[in-house]
Amino acid sequence: MAFELPKLKYAYDALEPNIDARTMEIHHSKHHGGYTSKLNSAIVGTDLEGKTIENILSNLDMDNKAVRNNGGGFYNHSLFWEVMNPEGRGRLSGELKEAIEAAFGSFDAFKDEFSKAAATQFGSGWAWLCVHKGGKVEVCSTPNQDNPLMPDVSCGGTPILGLDVWExxxxxxxxxxxxxxxEAFFNVINWNEVEKRFANAK
Known part of the structure; x- marks a missing residue:
């Protein structure tokens, strides 16, 4: 079955003033919509058709630019919408809080590290919080639509929080x-969703 553009669980204007409605509408319907349709075109009739996006990316031929760029774009944005919400839902707590404090020393230190990864990513790309088997977390960044699921990127593990820093x-x-x-992104993180992803991945 072809991949479908996921529906948002909130309105385009729900994240204002942190992220404006026009940006959300264009970003979701045009950019993510484009990655979705181009991914489907790239895999139709191949042995990738019918596989999950996680399976496709984890076993990716990195020279397959169409699947690399559009599969990454599809997966990255699907995660991005899920880890935001308009209500400040949940606060960092539990095992994820412990893992972040063990890795970075404090939440503020994690925030600084994540913000630095996002701010210093040259050109287009993403900043990530990833979890490895056993629960160890790390922060990293990737260019373009690459992500930590892919082979031969600068970090590994399962991404549980991602920030799009394309213009x-x-x-x-x-x-x-x-x-x-x-800075505004930290006002709309859905920590309940991030914690759920941490629990499933570790």
């Missing part, structure tokens, strides 16, 4: 002020 994710509202956008 299309923030330029209408923030222009070149990427650090302001990164």
């Amino acid at each position: 299309h994710a923030y330029y209408l509202n923030y222009q070149n002020r990427r650090p302001d956008y990164i």
Whole structure:
């Protein structure tokens, strides 16, 4: 079955003033929609058809640019929408909080590390919080639509929190002020969802 553009669980304007409605509409319907249709075109009639996106990316031929770029774009954005919410739902707690404090020393230190990864990613890309088997977490960044599931990227594990730092994710509202956008992202993180992903992945 072909991949489908996931529906958002909140309205396009629900994340304002942190992320504006026009950016959300264009980002979801046009950019994510484009990755979805191009991914389907890239895998139709191949042995990748019918596989999960996680299976496709984990066993990816990195020279297959169409699947690398559009499969990554599909997966990354699907996660991105899920780890945000308009209500500040949940606070970091439990085993994930313990894992973050063990890895970084404190939540503030983690926030600094994650923000640095996002701010210093040259050009387009993503910042990630990933979890390895056993529960160890790390922060990293990847270029373009690459992600930690793919072979031969700069970090591994399962991504449980991701921030899109392509200009299309923030330029209408923030222009070149990427650090302001990164700071605003922390106002809309759905920690309940991130903790659920941590529990499933570790």
